[in-house]
Amino acid sequence: MKAIRQILKNLTGLILIAFFASACSTHTVKSTVYTPVISDSRNVPEDLLLDVGIAIFDPGIDEIERSEEETTNHDIRVAESRYAPYLLSETLQRSGNWGIVRLMPSSASPMDVLVSGTVLQSDGETMSLRISVSDSTGRGWYTKVYDQAISQFSYDPSQRQQYDPFQILYNNIANDLLAFRNTNISDQQIVEIRTISEVLFAQRFSPEIFDAYLTEDRRGNIQIVSLPAENDPVLVRVRDIRERDFMFIDTVQDYYATYVRQMRLPYDSWREQSYHETMELRELRESARRRFIGGAAAVIAGVAAATNGGNYASQVGGISAASAGAYLIKSGFDKRAEAQMHMEALEELGKSLEDELAPQVINLEDRTITLTGSVEEQYGQWREILADLYATEVGEL
Amino acid sequence: MKKPSLTIFKLFVLSSISLSVLACQSASQSSSSMPTPPMPSSSSTSSTNSASPSATRPTSSQSSSSQSSSSQSSSSSSSSSRSSSSPSVSQSSSASRTDSTSQASQSENQSSTSASAFPTGREDSPGAQSQSGQQATAGVSFPSNSNATGQEAGSQTRSSGEQDDSNTGRDTSTGDLSQNSGGNTSSGGGISSSQSGDYSLDTLPDGVLSGNNNSQTAGAMTAAERAAVLDERLRRGYETFDGFILSERERAQNESNAAGSAQPGGGAAGGGGGQNLPQTLEEASSQPSGAIVAAQSASTPPEQNQTFAPPEDIPSGRDDDVVARQLREAAMSEPDTELREALWDEYRNYTGIGEEQ
Numbered sequence: 034m035k036a037i038r039q040i041l042k043n044l045t046g047l048i049l050i051a052f053f054a055s056a057c058s059t060h061t062v063k064s065t066v067y068t069p070v071i072s073d074s075r076n077v078p079e080d081l082l083l084d085v086g087i088a089i090f091d092p093g094i095d096e097i098e099r100s101e102e103e104t105t106n107h108d109i110r111v112a113e114s115r116y117a118p119y120l121l122s123e124t125l126q127r128s129g130n131w132g133i134v135r136l137m138p139s140s141a142s143p144m145d146v147l148v149s150g151t152v153l154q155s156d157g158e159t160m161s162l163r164i165s166v167s168d169s170t171g172r173g174w175y176t177k178v179y180d181q182a183i184s185q186f187s188y189d190p191s192q193r194q195q196y197d198p199f200q201i202l203y204n205n206i207a208n209d210l211l212a213f214r215n216t217n218i219s220d221q222q223i224v225e226i227r228t229i230s231e232v233l234f235a236q237r238f239s240p241e242i243f244d245a246y247l248t249e250d251r252r253g254n255i256q257i258v259s260l261p262a263e264n265d266p267v268l269v270r271v272r273d274i275r276e277r278d279f280m281f282i283d284t285v286q287d288y289y290a291t292y293v294r295q296m297r298l299p300y301d302s303w304r305e306q307s308y309h310e311t312m313e314l315r316e317l318r319e320s321a322r323r324r325f326i327g328g329a330a331a332v333i334a335g336v337a338a339a340t341n342g343g344n345y346a347s348q349v350g351g352i353s354a355a356s357a358g359a360y361l362i363k364s365g366f367d368k369r370a371e372a373q374m375h376m377e378a379l380e381e382l383g384k385s386l387e388d389e390l391a392p393q394v395i396n397l398e399d400r401t402i403t404l405t406g407s408v409e410e411q412y413g414q415w416r417e418i419l420a421d422l423y424a425t426e427v428g429e430l
Numbered sequence: 431m432k433k434p435s436l437t438i439f440k441l442f443v444l445s446s447i448s449l450s451v452l453a454c455q456s457a458s459q460s461s462s463s464m465p466t467p468p469m470p471s472s473s474s475t476s477s478t479n480s481a482s483p484s485a486t487r488p489t490s491s492q493s494s495s496s497q498s499s500s501s502q503s504s505s506s507s508s509s510s511s512r513s514s515s516s517p518s519v520s521q522s523s524s525a526s527r528t529d530s531t532s533q534a535s536q537s538e539n540q541s542s543t544s545a546s547a548f549p550t551g552r553e554d555s556p557g558a559q560s561q562s563g564q565q566a567t568a569g570v571s572f573p574s575n576s577n578a579t580g581q582e583a584g585s586q587t588r589s590s591g592e593q594d595d596s597n598t599g600r601d602t603s604t605g606d607l608s609q610n611s612g613g614n615t616s617s618g619g620g621i622s623s624s625q626s627g628d629y630s631l632d633t634l635p636d637g638v639l640s641g642n643n644n645s646q647t648a649g650a651m652t653a654a655e656r657a658a659v660l661d662e663r664l665r666r667g668y669e670t671f672d673g674f675i676l677s678e679r680e681r682a683q684n685e686s687n688a689a690g691s692a693q694p695g696g697g698a699a700g701g702g703g704g705q706n707l708p709q710t711l712e713e714a715s716s717q718p719s720g721a722i723v724a725a726q727s728a729s730t731p732p733e734q735n736q737t738f739a740p741p742e743d744i745p746s747g748r749d750d751d752v753v754a755r756q757l758r759e760a761a762m763s764e765p766d767t768e769l770r771e772a773l774w775d776e777y778r779n780y781t782g783i784g785e786e787q
Binding site for chain 1: 682689
């Protein structure tokens with residue numbers, strides 16, 4: 034009798050463990066608390082406001098995990114890599130903590146602070162960005178990964194019309210940027226950063242004059258050697274040109290604004306549907322995995338009980354457990370098939386959005402490249418004039 | 431009988447040869463007495479395209495009797511008729527030199543004839559030197575570039591005027607160049623390419639003209655004058671650029687407005703809505719919906735910038751235009767209940783929601 038009890042105990046324990054294993058799953062905690070973007074309460078003088086340039090994000094296609102490859106659409110990633118930085122630029126601009134904040138069409142125009150990023154994940158439910166910040170001296174501020182998992186509440190129309198579903202993520206980036214600046218960058222450094230940005234821009238147009246003003250230290254950081262006179266005629270001209278460079282960048286912002294507005298509706302719709310599909314998919318995958326584990330454990334336990342059982346009851350119990358395990362495994366396959374359907378739905382959704390967004394991305398790129406080309410051509414001519422002016426003025430000396 | 435007749439025949443042949451030699455010599459002095467075909471070969475030994483209109487160049491350069499040749503050749507007549515306006519320019523200098531140079535500047539197609547034309551010009555230039563005595567450099571520069579011929583010709587004419595009145599050098603040069611703009615436009619490329627090129631994208635004629643001015647007066651200009659010219663070019667480039675960018679911005683903003691009004695994240699910021707001034711300051715002062723002013727150490731109450739959810743009958747606002755969006759934002763950020771409701775009423779009226787209901 035004792036042996037039977039012991040076997041039954043073991044069997045029960047194994048089955049319980051199997052069920053626990055199948056029931057065990059990870060739960061994502063989603064916060065619905067809105068983190069606002071913080072505006073610096075200090076009255077910062079305008080000449081101490083740093084200008085921020087945000088580079089087009091890296092779509093992160095090389096970093097897509099194997100498990101997400103099937104559900105990640107590359108073209109949507111590319112579209113997001115232009116959408117997300119624009120929202121970040123708007124957030125930073127709204128914060129009032131910075132000078133001009135612009136999405137940069139290229140890295141040709143030096144800005145005081147440069148923010149670059151990589152889209153690591155974006156499926157409507159979770160967004161993950163890796164953000165790197167540096168300044169014009171070449172000093173890296175920080176690199177940090179920002180994740181946000183949102184709830185269905187974020188897609189509620191009342192919420193949606195106020196914020197992007199992942200606005201908290203952008204707010205967190207803006208708040209970190211402000212915190213870093215306030216903690217680590219002194220006013221003196223801000224002046225240096227701004228000066229270096231200006232001289233770097235001047236180098237682009239008149240390297241023969243302005244190359245001598247900056248040097249690089251061993252770590253690759255740029256340092257000021259000397260400064261041109263405030264009324265240096267070439268510097269004055271370069272400042273005029275820089276004003277026009279800002280105008281050009283502003284024009285590109287309008288392109289991006291149009292792009293974002295065109296993209297927003299279909300993209301939001303896709304994100305919301307993708308959110309549901311992703312949730313379902315993850316739930317089904319986890320359910321299938323649990324069932325496989327539980328079923329396998331039950332089958333093993335059942336088979337062990339049936340083979341080792343010394344009496345009829347334990348053998349029957351073992352067979353029953355093995356049967357239950359087999360059923361669990363079968364239902365796991367069913368769940369997996371169901372998950373596959375959701376995956377296909379996701380792919381279809383992605384394809385649909387891709388068809389809508391791809392022409393917009395191409396149009397945006399075309400217009401940006403065309404405008405940049407025209408502007409660069411004009412810049413080239415100005416460069417020549419500045420070189421001639423320099424030669425004339427040096428000859429005069 | 432045979433000998434006398436042979437002698438007579440020889441004499442006849444000799445006399446005819448001598449006559450023809452004499453005729454040739456007289457033809458080299460005056461084209462008016464020369465039939466058209468043999469004239470170029472006799473006047474210019476190196477001419478390979480003697481049938482071309484360039485054949486008339488020597489004749490016109492030598493005397494004012496070119497009208498006789500124009501009556502023989504339609505192409506030459508067209509050439510001479512175009513040159514008929516030039517004497518007024520060339521009267522201040524030697525007639526023979528300016529005739530030849532004005533022809534060179536008038537027709538760029540004739541540059542192929544420069545092989546024969548340039549020597550002629552050279553032949554003429556001593557005469558010019560004998561008259562003005564200061565044009566040696568111009569004569570030397572002729573063979574260097576066929577395109578430069580017209581350019582230099584213009585400068586010759588102008589510089590002779592400058593010598594009369596040196597104070598008006600650059601202004602008179604402009605006048606000269608504008609008169610011969612056809613020739614100068616093409617020749618300017620050659621000149622300006624030796625410098626830094628044409629600097630303006632969209633003002634090609636002006637840029638070319640100014641480039642010519644610069645090239646011609648480079649030697650005479652002081653560094654300050656040259657800097658002023660370059661600055662002027664830069665300024666014109668700014669104007670062109672500004673016009674281009676502003677029109678592009680206007681177009682882009684119109685497209686952006688047409689693309690949809692509701693901005694993600696509150697939307698008040700708008701992309702590139704302003705110029706290069708820090709918009710953040712203005713936007714911060716207008717207290718956007720998403721921002722909360724906080725102290726450095728502790729977070730201040732967020733009610734200051736609190737937004738209020740719209741009434742239930744208000745749609746999402748995705749299709750709002752600019753005015754509707756502003757009304758919506760004003761209503762959502764208005765803490766006073768009555769005012770807020772009034773703003774929503776205004777929003778309803780504007781968007782036509784009330785009428786639908």
